[in-house]
Amino acid sequence: MKFLYLGVLAFFFFFFLKTQEKDYENAIRYYTEALELNPSNAIYFSNRSLAYLRTECYGYALADATHALEIDKNYIKGYYRRATSNMALGKFKAALKDYETVVRVRPNDKDAKMKYQECNKIVKQKAFERAIASDELKRSVVDSLDIENMTIEDEYTGPKLEEGKVTLKFMKELMDWFKDEKKLHRKCAYQMLVEVKELLSKLPSLIEIMVKETDKITICGDTHGQYYDLLNIFELNGLPSLTNPYLFNGDFVDRGSFSVEVILTLFGFKLLYPDHFHLLRGNHETDNMNQMYGFEGEVKAKYTAQMFQLFSEVFQWLPLTLCINSKVLVMHGGLFSEDGVTLDDLKKIDRNRQPPDSGPMCDLLWSDPQPQNGRSISKRGVSCQFGPDVTQRFLEQNKLQYIIRSHEVKAEGYEITHSGKCITVFSAPNYCDQMGNKAAYIHLRGSDLKPEFHQFTAVPHPNVKPMVYANSLLQLGMM
Numbered sequence: 499m500k501f502l503y504l505g506v507l508a509f510f511f512f513f514f515l516k517t518q519e520k521d522y523e524n525a526i527r528y529y530t531e532a533l534e535l536n537p538s539n540a541i542y543f544s545n546r547s548l549a550y551l552r553t554e555c556y557g558y559a560l561a562d563a564t565h566a567l568e569i570d571k572n573y574i575k576g577y578y579r580r581a582t583s584n585m586a587l588g589k590f591k592a593a594l595k596d597y598e599t600v601v602r603v604r605p606n607d608k609d610a611k612m613k614y615q616e617c618n619k620i621v622k623q624k625a626f627e628r629a630i631a632s633d634e635l636k637r638s639v640v641d642s643l644d645i646e647n648m649t650i651e652d653e654y655t656g657p658k659l660e661e662g663k664v665t666l667k668f669m670k671e672l673m674d675w676f677k678d679e680k681k682l683h684r685k686c687a688y689q690m691l692v693e694v695k696e697l698l699s700k701l702p703s704l705i706e707i708m709v710k711e712t713d714k715i716t717i718c719g720d721t722h723g724q725y726y727d728l729l730n731i732f733e734l735n736g737l738p739s740l741t742n743p744y745l746f747n748g749d750f751v752d753r754g755s756f757s758v759e760v761i762l763t764l765f766g767f768k769l770l771y772p773d774h775f776h777l778l779r780g781n782h783e784t785d786n787m788n789q790m791y792g793f794e795g796e797v798k799a800k801y802t803a804q805m806f807q808l809f810s811e812v813f814q815w816l817p818l819t820l821c822i823n824s825k826v827l828v829m830h831g832g833l834f835s836e837d838g839v840t841l842d843d844l845k846k847i848d849r850n851r852q853p854p855d856s857g858p859m860c861d862l863l864w865s866d867p868q869p870q871n872g873r874s875i876s877k878r879g880v881s882c883q884f885g886p887d888v889t890q891r892f893l894e895q896n897k898l899q900y901i902i903r904s905h906e907v908k909a910e911g912y913e914i915t916h917s918g919k920c921i922t923v924f925s926a927p928n929y930c931d932q933m934g935n936k937a938a939y940i941h942l943r944g945s946d947l948k949p950e951f952h953q954f955t956a957v958p959h960p961n962v963k964p965m966v967y968a969n970s971l972l973q974l975g976m977m
């Protein structure tokens with residue numbers, strides 16, 4: 499009887515309260531308990547897999563879908579779920595195989611056929627891209643642009659660069675223009691992208707900065723295309739300036755449908771205050787993620803495919819980690835799959851690429867902390883989870899006090915773990931319009947380097963829902 503009760507409870511959390519993160523977590527908990535009592539129920543595995551997908555635990559989602567299929571290899575939903583997990587992980591070939599199975603078993607299922615075709619298209623496109631890449635050294639989009647010759651039509655009344663340069667006046671006009679849901683002229687967008695690529699490519703992979711005794715810096719976590727919440731940060735904490743420096747810790751784009759506005763605003767401030775406005779790469783500043791989670795679709799909708807290519811080139815030059823006063827290390831994801839990584843190793847990372855499947859560059863963008871000592875397999879299916887002992891050893895070896903990372907939504911907008919040695923900050927409130935979480939930013943003062951947390955909640959945005967530009971395979975892939 500008990501497992502029936504738990505199953506019903508899980509079902510209840512899942513389908514009637516599914517607007518908040520904690521409800522997915524409750525659903526996962528009850529399905530987990532139900533599975534302890536009845537470990538051969540494919541439906542429980544499959545439904546928990548969906549809850550894991552929603553909470554971005556793609557590794558666990560994949561494992562559960564695989565389990566469901568081991569129990570019942572004729573369970574069609576299991577193939578769908580496994581395909582969706584693989585898509586989310588950017589493993590398109592593996593996903594294609596499962597869609598193939600579904601189409602074979604259900605030849606009249608239109609939805610399955612559509613997904614199969616869509617996935618097939620991506621696999622072919624990837625193969626094509628690989629073929630060109632190995633043919634010749636990949637040429638930059640910049641070489642095929644003729645920005646000088648792009649004309650700004652008389653009808654355009656929006657912000658323009660001043661002699662090709664970003665100014666404070668331009669930035670203020672740009673933020674208001676974007677707020678009114680208007681588009682920056684493509685010529686200006688291209689100019690900014692070319693300039694910021696040039697600027698970022700001169701930076702090392704590990705940035706070192708000094709915050710003076712009397713100064714402070716503001717550190718923000720994921721913003722994920724939530725432009726109106728970004729404006730709210732500037733409202734609450736002041737515009738970036740030489741005396742109000744910022745660090746944005748990756749995942750600027752994807753999910754939220756104002757990613758173009760977020761990234762162009764951040765790039766604008768980077769150009770305006772190169773030494774007082776810092777940007778680090780997140781796991782979403784990558785081609786695979788952008789293809790699935792909306793940024794590529796959004797840039798194509800608002801501008802062109804070619805401009806997305808240029809964004810991709812710029813993202814590859816974003817630095818990976820930043821060290822404050824030789825004491826606090828900041829990165830998007832976290833620490834490493836192996837002990838012994840030094841700051842010197844990080845400096846030497848050749849970052850101008852899509853992140854590899856393993857190694858320090860992958861870990862910096864993807865790993866998560868865990869409460870127990872040691873390391874375990876990542877819930878996401880990429881990199882690892884690292885315990886307090888791993889953090890302690892890393893800090894000791896590199897003579898650091900603590901790390902700040904982002905990458906995970908937290909109910910309070912931040913979380914202190916590993917006895918204060920590992921801090922998470924997340925700056926997208928009510929993430930995806932449905933997580934109900936607060937967001938936060940951190941003040942760090944040069945005098946004591948103690949993190950001071952400031953929480954904030956979501957502000958209204960125009961009626962464009964998150965994920966509208968995302969790949970249809972992810973939008974519909976949740977059956």
Ligand SMILES: *[C@@H]1O[C@H](CO)[C@@H](O)[C@H](O)[C@H]1NC(C)=O
Pocket residue numbers: 505506508509541542545977
């Ligand atoms: C599993 O999810 C499906 C919807 O995909 C739902 O109809 C079913 O009732 C769920 N089963 C359990 C036991 O929660």
Ligand SMILES: *[C@@H]1O[C@H](CO)[C@@H](O)[C@H](O)[C@H]1NC(C)=O
Pocket residue numbers: 644646647
């Ligand atoms: C603009 O385009 C014309 C025709 O394609 C070309 O002859 C000219 O050199 C271009 N001007 C610049 C500044 O690139």
Ligand SMILES: [Mn+2]
Pocket residue numbers: 720749780781782830904905906
């Ligand atoms: Mn992330």
